[in-house]
Amino acid sequence: MEKKTFPGTLLPDYTTNSINSDVTATYAEQILLIVLKVAFPTICIIGSIGNLLVIFTIWRVNRLQTVMYIVLGNLAAADLMLCMFYLPFLIEEMYNGERWIYGRAGCKIIFYIYLMSCVVSILNLTAVSVER
Numbered sequence: 001m002e003k004k005t006f007p008g009t010l011l012p013d014y015t016t017n018s019i020n021s022d023v024t025a026t027y028a029e030q031i032l033l034i035v036l037k038v039a040f041p042t043i044c045i046i047g048s049i050g051n052l053l054v055i056f057t058i059w060r061v062n063r064l065q066t067v068m069y070i071v072l073g074n075l076a077a078a079d080l081m082l083c084m085f086y087l088p089f090l091i092e093e094m095y096n097g098e099r100w101i102y103g104r105a106g107c108k109i110i111f112y113i114y115l116m117s118c119v120v121s122i123l124n125l126t127a128v129s130v131e132r
Helices: 027-060 067-085 087-096 103-131
Strands: none
Touching (some): 067 103
């Protein structure tokens, strides 16, 4: 039986209980799941705080309001959007297995936010490289 992946990632879905599934997780897979359950919320919290600090600093310090820093602030805003509007749903799905409680519309909206944030990040990185 093929393992499913989390939406928008290449991470294997190891959240299914071996009692309810034909797939039994090995010890290494269980360790990976524990590490991910600790790492994703940590990344979400630290990423949100860090990106908010970058945006606030660029907004408050006048000498940082140049084209390069505005683009970097926009990159921080795109990453903040990913940390605040996508990662919590990914974490929730990791903890609750394959149950998606937000319906079809929620799935489309979350996936749209994920794609939009990724495209904005790529375009901002392109703008940074052209500016340099």
